[in-house]
Amino acid sequence: MQLTNKQKQHLKSLAHNLKPVVMLGSNGLTEGILAEIEVAIAHHELIKVKIATDDREMKQLIADTIADKVSAVKVQVIGHILIIYRPSEDKKIELPRK
Numbered sequence: 001m002q003l004t005n006k007q008k009q010h011l012k013s014l015a016h017n018l019k020p021v022v023m024l025g026s027n028g029l030t031e032g033i034l035a036e037i038e039v040a041i042a043h044h045e046l047i048k049v050k051i052a053t054d055d056r057e058m059k060q061l062i063a064d065t066i067a068d069k070v071s072a073v074k075v076q077v078i079g080h081i082l083i084i085y086r087p088s089e090d091k092k093i094e095l096p097r098k
Helices: 005-015 031-044 056-069
Strands: 022-024 046-051 073-078 081-085
Touching: 005 046, 005 073, 005 081, 022 031, 031 046, 031 056, 031 081, 046 056, 056 073, 056 081
Parallel strands: 022 046
Antiparallel strands: 046 081, 073 081
């Protein structure tokens, strides 16, 4: 799924007031963490994930892996926070047209 810049801006504005629902700790990306992310994104469509690492390359690798594993779109990575979006069947979030 590809998002336009306008759609990404809309999702960023919606995510601004959200708190991270999943936090990666020292154990890194485990199957349990992926399961929690899957449950959260299925329920909310748009979530924040906190990635606790200072290595930029590792952070990007983890963000890309999460988005790939849960079939979501990586909206933004800013600081230690990853914002991902995946529409559900209920379509809770209405995206602007292209």
